[in-house]
Amino acid sequence: MNDNAKSPRTLVAVAVALAFSLLPAAPAPAQLGSPDFANPPEVRSRDKERALQAVVRIVSGKFTIPNVGTENLRQFQGWDAAAKTPPAPTAVSPGPTLRARLGDRVNIAFLNMTDDRLFSYTFDTTSPPGYSGFGCDRTMNMPKSGDYPGPAEDHPGIGDKFPNCFHGSSTANLHFHGTHTSPDGLSDNVLVQVLPQPRQPDWTRTFQQIFAAPTIPQKWGDLPQAYRDAQAAMIRDHDRAAAAAAKKNNLRPPDPLGPKNEVRIKAGYWPQYIMGAYPNTFVIPDYASGKYKAGQAPGTHWYHAHKHGSTSLHILNGLAGVLVIESNAEGGYDHVIRKFYGWGNVYGDHEKILVFQQYDATQNLQRAGGGGGKKGEGKGSKQVLLNGKLTPTITMKPGEVQLWRLVNATEGNVFNGGIIDASLFTAPGFTFRQTAMDGVQFSPSNYAAQPFLGGQVPNAGGGTAGLTLAGGNRADVLVQAPAATGITAFKSGTGTVFFVNVTGPAVTQDPPFPSAWPEMPRYLQDLRAPGPKDVVNPGSPVKFQWEQGRTDTGLLPATPPNYPPHYMINNKQFEETGPIVDQCMPLDGLQDWVLENWTTVPHPFHIHINPFQVIRIEAPTGPNQWSTYTPKDNWVWQDVIGLPVANITTAGQVTPGRVTIRHTFVDFIGTYVLHCHILGHEDRGMMQLVRVVRASQYPMGCQGITPEHH
Amino acid sequence: MKVIAITRLGNQVTFAPVSIDITENVVFSNQDPQQAHWPTLPTCTNQLGVAPSPNSSECPVPPPSATADPPYTVPYGCRYHSQEQGTINVYAVLAADTTTLAPAAVNRPIGAQRVVLGGQPPYAISGQLYQITDAGNRVIQRGNGIGPGLQLTQGQQGINVSGTPTVVGTYAFTFTVDDSMGRNLQQTQYTMVVSA
Numbered sequence: 001m002n003d004n005a006k007s008p009r010t011l012v013a014v015a016v017a018l019a020f021s022l023l024p025a026a027p028a029p030a031q032l033g034s035p036d037f038a039n040p041p042e043v044r045s046r047d048k049e050r051a052l053q054a055v056v057r058i059v060s061g062k063f064t065i066p067n068v069g070t071e072n073l074r075q076f077q078g079w080d081a082a083a084k085t086p087p088a089p090t091a092v093s094p095g096p097t098l099r100a101r102l103g104d105r106v107n108i109a110f111l112n113m114t115d116d117r118l119f120s121y122t123f124d125t126t127s128p129p130g131y132s133g134f135g136c137d138r139t140m141n142m143p144k145s146g147d148y149p150g151p152a153e154d155h156p157g158i159g160d161k162f163p164n165c166f167h168g169s170s171t172a173n174l175h176f177h178g179t180h181t182s183p184d185g186l187s188d189n190v191l192v193q194v195l196p197q198p199r200q201p202d203w204t205r206t207f208q209q210i211f212a213a214p215t216i217p218q219k220w221g222d223l224p225q226a227y228r229d230a231q232a233a234m235i236r237d238h239d240r241a242a243a244a245a246a247k248k249n250n251l252r253p254p255d256p257l258g259p260k261n262e263v264r265i266k267a268g269y270w271p272q273y274i275m276g277a278y279p280n281t282f283v284i285p286d287y288a289s290g291k292y293k294a295g296q297a298p299g300t301h302w303y304h305a306h307k308h309g310s311t312s313l314h315i316l317n318g319l320a321g322v323l324v325i326e327s328n329a330e331g332g333y334d335h336v337i338r339k340f341y342g343w344g345n346v347y348g349d350h351e352k353i354l355v356f357q358q359y360d361a362t363q364n365l366q367r368a369g370g371g372g373g374k375k376g377e378g379k380g381s382k383q384v385l386l387n388g389k390l391t392p393t394i395t396m397k398p399g400e401v402q403l404w405r406l407v408n409a410t411e412g413n414v415f416n417g418g419i420i421d422a423s424l425f426t427a428p429g430f431t432f433r434q435t436a437m438d439g440v441q442f443s444p445s446n447y448a449a450q451p452f453l454g455g456q457v458p459n460a461g462g463g464t465a466g467l468t469l470a471g472g473n474r475a476d477v478l479v480q481a482p483a484a485t486g487i488t489a490f491k492s493g494t495g496t497v498f499f500v501n502v503t504g505p506a507v508t509q510d511p512p513f514p515s516a517w518p519e520m521p522r523y524l525q526d527l528r529a530p531g532p533k534d535v536v537n538p539g540s541p542v543k544f545q546w547e548q549g550r551t552d553t554g555l556l557p558a559t560p561p562n563y564p565p566h567y568m569i570n571n572k573q574f575e576e577t578g579p580i581v582d583q584c585m586p587l588d589g590l591q592d593w594v595l596e597n598w599t600t601v602p603h604p605f606h607i608h609i610n611p612f613q614v615i616r617i618e619a620p621t622g623p624n625q626w627s628t629y630t631p632k633d634n635w636v637w638q639d640v641i642g643l644p645v646a647n648i649t650t651a652g653q654v655t656p657g658r659v660t661i662r663h664t665f666v667d668f669i670g671t672y673v674l675h676c677h678i679l680g681h682e683d684r685g686m687m688q689l690v691r692v693v694r695a696s697q698y699p700m701g702c703q704g705i706t707p708e709h710h
Numbered sequence: 711m712k713v714i715a716i717t718r719l720g721n722q723v724t725f726a727p728v729s730i731d732i733t734e735n736v737v738f739s740n741q742d743p744q745q746a747h748w749p750t751l752p753t754c755t756n757q758l759g760v761a762p763s764p765n766s767s768e769c770p771v772p773p774p775s776a777t778a779d780p781p782y783t784v785p786y787g788c789r790y791h792s793q794e795q796g797t798i799n800v801y802a803v804l805a806a807d808t809t810t811l812a813p814a815a816v817n818r819p820i821g822a823q824r825v826v827l828g829g830q831p832p833y834a835i836s837g838q839l840y841q842i843t844d845a846g847n848r849v850i851q852r853g854n855g856i857g858p859g860l861q862l863t864q865g866q867q868g869i870n871v872s873g874t875p876t877v878v879g880t881y882a883f884t885f886t887v888d889d890s891m892g893r894n895l896q897q898t899q900y901t902m903v904v905s906a
Contacts, residue, residue: 031897031899032839032840032841032882032883032884032897033837033839033884033885033896034897062892064894065894066894066896067894067895067896067897068893069804069888069889069891069892069893069894070892071711072711072713116765117739117764117765118713119737119765120711120737120766120767120768121737121756121765121766121767122767137768138767138768245759245764247759248757248759248760248764361711362711362734362735362768366735366768367733367770377733378733378734379733379803390896390897
């Protein structure tokens with residue numbers, strides 16, 4: 001056969017190649033190599049049982065981060081409890097989207113199967129008395145000028161102090177961000193610490209027994225004896241092993257955990273330290289049931305690991321997923337949207353779940369040279385991925401409308417793209433209509449006025465007003481594609497986060513968005529102003545601060561020299577001296593709080609369990625000057641809000657940014673937290689312990705036994 | 711972050727050689743069931759016991775001198791056992807170099823241009839895609855590869871583009887690179903204008 005002769009197979013190949021290469025002229029694709037967008041995997045509530053029955057485990061090992069490479073990471077993996085255990089994944093991804101309805105029971109067997117041998121040595125506790133710094137993770141023998149701020153024993157006088165330092169990163173728990181449920185026991189309990197256990201007893205039957213009980217266990221003693229006994233034994237074994245390991249590593253042994261648990265159990269509280277597995281369970285409050293003073297707002301919520309000292313590393317590892325809570329009753333949020341568009345009983349392809357994340361194996365402050373040195377930050381901390389993919393492409397038809405549920409699950413670092421910028425919603429040709437913020441639907445007035453997309457709400461960072469998502473924020477947005485085909489880059493700031501390819505036959509959707517919007521359910525209507533009979537919060541204003549005299553971020557050039565900011569609230573860090581419950585409120589209390597920002601970082605304020613209404617935003621425009629945003633009513637409900645940055649003169653005069661919020665503390669007593677949702681700040685102390693007690697116990701019950709830390 | 715395994719085979723203890731990029735830290739993991747070890751990396755002062763929790767803290771890897779640029783090698787030893795030695799190879803971050811290539815003329819060879827630098831060679835290249843657009847920004851060709859007449863070649867310090875472009879228009883191409891220490895680079899958009 002000579003060179004010009006071709007086999008039939010070759011001819012077919014040539015024909016295919018020609019068909020592929022000789023295309024009719026078409027708009028140029030914007031991005032070669034962009035993967036197709038895909039929603040995260042999903043676990044749905046079971047219809048007949050009215051319950052979400054899921055296993056969510058943390059697996060560890062080598063995972064591939066696009067455009068970074070393979071790293072040892074911890075990842076969520078989840079599935080319906082009736083399904084077989086799937087093989088562990090190898091590519092990064094958010095955890096499964098959990099989808100439930102108002103009134104459903106959520107039962108999650110949470111298994112922390114982290115293999116801590118894959119990660120650096122890390123402590124859960126320190127040694128009393130005081131906070132010696134022992135227990136903090138260390139990047140050993142860093143220069144005393146302190147690229148990384150801690151711990152104190154490496155950086156006398158300026159180092160981080162336990163527990164307000166990076167530590168305990170193989171220990172975890174689950175926080176259900178945005179839920180209105182109990183902060184105690186088996187529910188949204190971020191004070192529990194579930195230690196790693198790669199090989200675990202089979203808890204299936206025990207947990208099923210807990211999940212099948214008609215009432216949720218309220219006391220540790222309500223749990224099956226076998227689970228309690230096994231936990232006590234495993235914690236004892238852990239204490240022995242930890243002491244031995246510390247000794248072998250030439251370190252003092254950490255505090256044993258077993259005695260700490262015993263103290264709490266004897267006092268009638270839940271133990272704080274659990275080995276391996278935890279049966280998270282709660283009911284999603286349905287206001288229509290008549291059992292609650294405030295129901296759960298249906299919408300886009302999320303879950304993530306929330307263990308103090310490791311929230312930032314966990315979120316950088318990707319330990320986050322979406323929790324969609326639907327209201328399918330006539331007139332309910334989801335019912336209204338799907339009925340208008342004729343989407344049926346499920347959203348299907350009309351709904352896009354957009355989880356923005358930054359994946360990295362190490363926090364920036366733990367890298368040598370972090371903050372501008374030679375090594376600097378990892379590439380993973382600088383790029384925003386969408387559902388674990390680098391700049392994927394969403395496909396829409398011309399004129400099509402989709403519901404986008406956007407979740408900022410980044411670490412929140414404002415200098416690394418951790419704020420999803422308003423520019424995302426300026427893509428040419430597209431039209432947007434926001435329907436909810438932080439999982440709470442808009443009122444008809446706000447649906448019409450569009451306070452974020454319309455630019456009325458000021459930008460906390462001082463940039464262009466619009467819909468910005470700080471770390472932890474969510475937004476539901478109806479998006480209509482333009483009539484013209486083509487590919488459009490969606491950018492946050494200057495960085496492209498994803499593309500939308502408008503292609504195929506046009507869709508007629510007229511009007512593009514619902515012209516009528518449902519009234520707010522009663523429990524989401526405007527809260528009344530607090531009156532003289534309402535208990536005033538003694539902890540307000542809540543001041544987000546750094547060291548007095550600091551005028552900017554970065555390394556402080558004054559004495560003591562060269563260390564990054566120490567973040568605090570009301571002049572102290574989490575759990576520092578004095579009463580450690582920082583905010584205590586009576587059940588059913590109604591309060592206005594003023595949140596103040598005394599720094600140049602737009603800290604996102606977040607409080608668990610009850611959302612708040614944003615009454616007033618005061619953004620400094622100069623010394624003792626503010627631009628004020630004060631809607632007269634229809635205050636937007638949120639659970640995260642970026643605080644406007646302070647104006648700080650070179651002489652050190654501070655004009656703080658201010659936000660006034662109104663909230664009520666109903667249905668659930670218990671202990672939880674508020675904090676900055678730049679999670680590195682949370683880990684390093686920008687957090688307060690919050691407690692709601694029965695009115696009859698206020699304020700006597702505010703400072704009873706408290707968790708050690710969380 | 712890379713884990714450096716310390717293992718024993720008979721009387722031989724090995725500190726596994728490891729390669730990192732300049733932004734990475736290392737963690738030592740003592741998997742020797744018999745002895746503690748103490749790597750003398752200046753930035754890491756852990757004595758490493760045996761199982762069950764044998765890992766060190768995260769250890770930054772310093773350059774051999776303040777002015778050193780990667781690639782370089784950091785040798786270290788064991789404080790307890792002088793015969794035990796290890797090395798850490800440090801490379802520059804795998805990154806795109808030139809993304810807008812010098813204009814070229816059709817059917818004329820181009821000089822090699824570096825498009826990727828850093829990382830640890832050799833490199834695995836995959837996912838090559840190209841498209842060529844005309845002056846009206848309309849796609850006139852697309853397919854696998856980096857475009858007719860062009861190819862990627864590996865060098866010691868990166869990846870180069872060379873060849874002879876055969877189509878008039880604007881070449882756009884991308885490819886995925888995985889280097890030998892697990893770093894990844896993808897979706898970088900390269901362009902080259904080829905005139906008649």
